[in-house]
Amino acid sequence: MLTPRDNDRLTRVGPGTPGGALFRRYWLPALLSEELPEADGAPVRTRILGEDLVAFRDSDGSVGIVDAFCPHRRAPMFFGRNEERGLRCVYHGWKFSRNGTCVDMPSEPPDSLFKSKVTIGAYPTHEAGGLVWVYMGAPETMPAPPDYEFMRAPATHRFMGKHVQDCNYLQALEGALDSSHATILHNMAPGKLEWLADYDRTVPRMNVYTTDYGYMYSGIRHVNGKQWVRAYQYVMPATQFRGRVDGLLGGSFRYIDDTQVPTINGHVWTPIDDHTTASYNFMYSYSPEQPLSMAGVMDQEVKDGRGPENQLPDYRLRRNLSNDYLIDRAKEKAGQFCGIEGVNTQDVALQEGMGPIVDRSKEHLGTTDRSIIVMRQLMLEAVDAVEQGRAPRGSDPAAYRNVRALDHMIPEGLDWQEALRDEILAKF
Ligand code: FES
Numbered sequence: 280m281l282t283p284r285d286n287d288r289l290t291r292v293g294p295g296t297p298g299g300a301l302f303r304r305y306w307l308p309a310l311l312s313e314e315l316p317e318a319d320g321a322p323v324r325t326r327i328l329g330e331d332l333v334a335f336r337d338s339d340g341s342v343g344i345v346d347a348f349c350p351h352r353r354a355p356m357f358f359g360r361n362e363e364r365g366l367r368c369v370y371h372g373w374k375f376s377r378n379g380t381c382v383d384m385p386s387e388p389p390d391s392l393f394k395s396k397v398t399i400g401a402y403p404t405h406e407a408g409g410l411v412w413v414y415m416g417a418p419e420t421m422p423a424p425p426d427y428e429f430m431r432a433p434a435t436h437r438f439m440g441k442h443v444q445d446c447n448y449l450q451a452l453e454g455a456l457d458s459s460h461a462t463i464l465h466n467m468a469p470g471k472l473e474w475l476a477d478y479d480r481t482v483p484r485m486n487v488y489t490t491d492y493g494y495m496y497s498g499i500r501h502v503n504g505k506q507w508v509r510a511y512q513y514v515m516p517a518t519q520f521r522g523r524v525d526g527l528l529g530g531s532f533r534y535i536d537d538t539q540v541p542t543i544n545g546h547v548w549t550p551i552d553d554h555t556t557a558s559y560n561f562m563y564s565y566s567p568e569q570p571l572s573m574a575g576v577m578d579q580e581v582k583d584g585r586g587p588e589n590q591l592p593d594y595r596l597r598r599n600l601s602n603d604y605l606i607d608r609a610k611e612k613a614g615q616f617c618g619i620e621g622v623n624t625q626d627v628a629l630q631e632g633m634g635p636i637v638d639r640s641k642e643h644l645g646t647t648d649r650s651i652i653v654m655r656q657l658m659l660e661a662v663d664a665v666e667q668g669r670a671p672r673g674s675d676p677a678a679y680r681n682v683r684a685l686d687h688m689i690p691e692g693l694d695w696q697e698a699l700r701d702e703i704l705a706k707f
Pocket residue numbers: 349350351352353354368369370371372373
């Protein structure tokens with residue numbers, strides 16, 4: 280549980296809040312690269328950490344992210360013209376370069392110096408890994424650009440998608456760090472529920488290893504005479520990655536398609552505001568010889584409930600709170616555990632269903648909630664660190680650039696960290 284004060288310190292991310300100050304020390308995904316397909320193309324609205332912004336791809340292909348409202352009389356820059364090296368407000372024609380400088384002010388006399396005194400708010404961007412990243416903090420505390428293994432994987436080996444959900448980012452992050460729900464909520468096999476009583480099989484023994492970037496955590500289940508090891512990574516403030524399994528209690532990888540490509544997947548969450556979250560969902564093949572089968576990835580996305588046909592134009596899910604995620608009580612009775620289709624839809628249903636921001640003073644955390652407890656401790660420490668003028672854990676990409684996740688079956692009796700030492704290190 281958290282006190283209401285600590286809950287607020289973690290979940291409020293707007294300008295001037297302690298949690299908002301923390302997020303403004305990291306690079307955050309602002310949008311998918313594909314949302315800005317061409318130089319001088321249409322601008323896109325985006326909202327991050329409670330700030331309304333407009334993104335546009337400049338004539339040279341670089342992305343600008345500026346205040347959504349013109350500094351003249353606050354007209355919407357979304358309706359602006361994306362012209363040669365700048366975005367022009369269509370109300371009175373003021374034009375701004377992507378670093379915020381006013382480069383033309385046709386409504387003022389030609390000899391006026393007013394132009395040199397007015398700027399539009401603009402944030403630095405960095406484009407890599409299928410994402411446009413933004414840094415919204417003070418220039419003097421800007422860290423080196425983000426550097427995850429998925430960003431270094433060739434484009435042929437990587438998929439990047441997105442969905443938007445209506446709840447605070449911490450609910451989405453906690454949902455992913457909560458390893459123990461996987462075999463329960465996501466058990467899709469119809470039939471009797473005897474497996475719920477099989478504690479060894481259903482519930483992982485968890486260990487959390489704190490690092491310079493956040494933590495690695497392992498969950499070990501004992502299945503069919505083997506250890507099922509899942510080692511996940513949590514990179515602060517809100518990134519998680521994990522290996523994939525072939526069916527909940529099956530083999531050692533989830534292969535995409537029938538191509539036997541081993542993959543790692545995960546999420547980077549960006550708080551849109553206190554009550555809305557963008558989840559950037561990545562998957563990559565970590566075998567240099569084996570690109571991803573994009574058809575296979577799309578099949579998987581559809582199965583998980585976030586394929587193109589499962590989403591609305593604003594990246595929300597078609598199966599959502601307003602239609603109870605199309606829960607099928609008959610299927611549930613027949614043994615499909617929760618009656619909701621798609622692993623991602625199931626997660627979103629539970630996370631959004633808690634309400635926009637959970638009152639964590641009412642929780643009762645148990646032994647399997649350890650990863651959640653440690654994440655909150657690290658985040659609260661980081662909020663304190665920023666208040667005291669120190670860099671928060673995980674803001675230096677050197678700390679996490681070599682980490683990866685794994686998901687393997689190994690013989691009983693082996694120390695997984697010994698046996699899989701090489702598997703947990705990035706190769707790209
Ligand atoms: S409001 Fe934008 S130029 Fe006047």
